[in-house]
Amino acid sequence: MRLALFGGILVACTCAIAGTFVVLRGLxxxxxxxxxxxxxxxxxxxLLGFSGILGAAVGxxxxxxxxxxxxxxxxxxxxxxxxxxxxxxxxxxxxxTSRSTSFVGDLARILFGELLGITTTDVAWQFTALxxxxxxxxxxxxxxxxxxxxxxxxxxxxxxxxxFHNVMLTMVAITVIASFQTVGTLLVLGMLIAxxxxxxxxxxxxxxxxxxxxxxxxxxxxxxxxxxxxxDLAAGASIVLTAVVIFAISATANEIRKSRSHSHxxxxxxxVHGEIHV
Amino acid sequence: xxxxxxxxxxxxxxxxxxxxNISLNLQPGELLVLIGTNGSGKSTLLxxxxxxxxxxxxTLTLLGSAPGQLPTQVAYLPQHPVSSHTLPLCVxxxxxxxxxxxxxxxxxxxxxxxxxxxxSMKRTGIDSQANDPIRDLSGGQQQRTHLAQVLARRAxxxxxxxxxxxxxxxxxxxxxxxxxxxxxxxxxxxxxxHELADAESANVVMLLAQRVVSLGxxxxxxxxxxxxxxxxxxQPH
Numbered sequence: 344m345r346l347a348l349f350g351g352i353l354v355a356c357t358c359a360i361a362g363t364f365v366v367l368r369g370l371x372x373x374x375x376x377x378x379x380x381x382x383x384x385x386x387x388x389x390l391l392g393f394s395g396i397l398g399a400a401v402g403x404x405x406x407x408x409x410x411x412x413x414x415x416x417x418x419x420x421x422x423x424x425x426x427x428x429x430x431x432x433x434x435x436x437x438x439x440t441s442r443s444t445s446f447v448g449d450l451a452r453i454l455f456g457e458l459l460g461i462t463t464t465d466v467a468w469q470f471t472a473l474x475x476x477x478x479x480x481x482x483x484x485x486x487x488x489x490x491x492x493x494x495x496x497x498x499x500x501x502x503x504x505x506x507f508h509n510v511m512l513t514m515v516a517i518t519v520i521a522s523f524q525t526v527g528t529l530l531v532l533g534m535l536i537a538x539x540x541x542x543x544x545x546x547x548x549x550x551x552x553x554x555x556x557x558x559x560x561x562x563x564x565x566x567x568x569x570x571x572x573x574x575d576l577a578a579g580a581s582i583v584l585t586a587v588v589i590f591a592i593s594a595t596a597n598e599i600r601k602s603r604s605h606s607h608x609x610x611x612x613x614x615v616h617g618e619i620h621v
Numbered sequence: 622x623x624x625x626x627x628x629x630x631x632x633x634x635x636x637x638x639x640x641x642n643i644s645l646n647l648q649p650g651e652l653l654v655l656i657g658t659n660g661s662g663k664s665t666l667l668x669x670x671x672x673x674x675x676x677x678x679x680t681l682t683l684l685g686s687a688p689g690q691l692p693t694q695v696a697y698l699p700q701h702p703v704s705s706h707t708l709p710l711c712v713x714x715x716x717x718x719x720x721x722x723x724x725x726x727x728x729x730x731x732x733x734x735x736x737x738x739x740x741s742m743k744r745t746g747i748d749s750q751a752n753d754p755i756r757d758l759s760g761g762q763q764q765r766t767h768l769a770q771v772l773a774r775r776a777x778x779x780x781x782x783x784x785x786x787x788x789x790x791x792x793x794x795x796x797x798x799x800x801x802x803x804x805x806x807x808x809x810x811x812x813x814x815h816e817l818a819d820a821e822s823a824n825v826v827m828l829l830a831q832r833v834v835s836l837g838x839x840x841x842x843x844x845x846x847x848x849x850x851x852x853x854x855x856q857p858h
Binding site for chain 1: 668671672673689692693695696697699708709710711714715718721722724725726727752754
């Protein structure tokens with residue numbers, strides 16, 4: 344249980360870093376596609392007796408390369424290219440797993456994770472991923488920030504938008520690959536988005552958004568594991584559901600706070616209604 | 622050396638040029654004002670100057686280099702800068718992004734960078750909101766923030782696409798003063814606008830209507846026949 348908690352917190356911290364940029368740059372759909380795109384890679388690797396992580400890495404590389412090629416060569420919009428590859432890769436994964444009856448358990452583990460069954464090796468992988476993702480985010484923080492505002496701003500500031508977009512995707516892919524053992528490929532997206540989205544409600548700086556995301560993710564892991572233990576529920580799903588509930592409560596509280604602050608402001612300054620434009 | 626030199630330049634998207642046969646030569650401290658209706662090619666020309674679009678034909682250099690090659694010396698303000706509602710950034714962080722071209726990936730910002738950021742915010746009158754989240758500001762305040770970001774680049778060429786959009790009368794005056802101050806220190810400015818009044822202090826005015834209708838001093842370029850051709854009306858005398 345302690346190992347599960349430790350592993351879950353490492354996932355939360357990794358997802359907080361990558362998820363912050365996923366939310367800022369609007370890459371949720373790409374993140375979703377990557378999370379599902381790794382499925383055929385993992386399935387093939389397990390079928391052939393290789394490491395699932397290796398298969399996930401190959402699946403993510405195919406997905407990222409495919410999106411890039413379809414977008415550039417066939418002049419399709421990014422979301423169409425992602426959608427096509429997303430369903431294609433997911434279907435391929437299901438086709439591969441459907442060839443073997445012994446795969447049913449493995450498929451559930453790939454999709455929903457097995458946090459309570461993680462080993463020290465899994466935790467070591469997760470820690471390595473956290474360090475790599477942290478280094479990528481630190482080194483690329485400036486182009487990532489510019490890209491979050493506008494591709495053109497990044498380019499006119501001397502940074503290659505394509506290069507750093509791909510670096511960002513690689514960072515997301517590493518997060519997905521390393522996290523699938525614990526929360527699964529379906530649920531990792533929840534850990535990428537929900538805590539970071541909660542952070543974006545309150546933060547005024549990227550660093551504080553990441554910190555809030557890490558705290559929310561870690562708290563969700565703790566609460567989710569407790570719920571899972573006491574009520575015999577799926578651990579990964581309980582964690583992600585907790586993170587989403589925390590976001591919903593935070594967003595509601597934030598809206599109430601804002602409306603109270605506005606009504607207070609209007610009461611104090613009843614004649615001020617914004618700038619007068621000429 | 623010219624700040625901006627274009628010869629038989631064609632700009633556009635895909636295979637069809639939006640404007641072609643553009644030739645001009647701007648010296649340090651000069652102001653070029655691009656005037657035209659929506660879709661006339663102003664923004665396309667500015668994006669080409671900024672290096673965001675490849676020139677379709679002809680030659681174009683900024684400070685002796687191809688467009689997009691000198692990010693520390695050329696700053697660009699797009700027509701509708703993105704101030705995403707989800708970005709958890711305060712004003713000073715957005716303005717500080719103007720220093721990223723100088724800092725690259727690894728250089729740490731120092732006191733001089735911070736002084737430039739503060740000065741840029743003061744010049745656009747947004748310094749009192751330095752710690753406010755940009756997503757909570759009005760459109761005019763966001764525009765001032767983006768202008769401050771462009772000033773923080775300390776560039777030698779400023780490419781401004783409708784910088785007064787969303788600003789009140791005071792804001793418009795402040796932008797005109799900013800441009801005058803920048804020119805006084807040798808900065809070349811290219812300004813795209815709908816406002817004929819913005820052309821008064823220009824060295825060169827280019828009237829665009831998916832082609833170069835006129836090019837010259839304000840008096841030469843804004844003659845009635847050119848304005849009628851471009852807008853369908855003339856200035857009141």
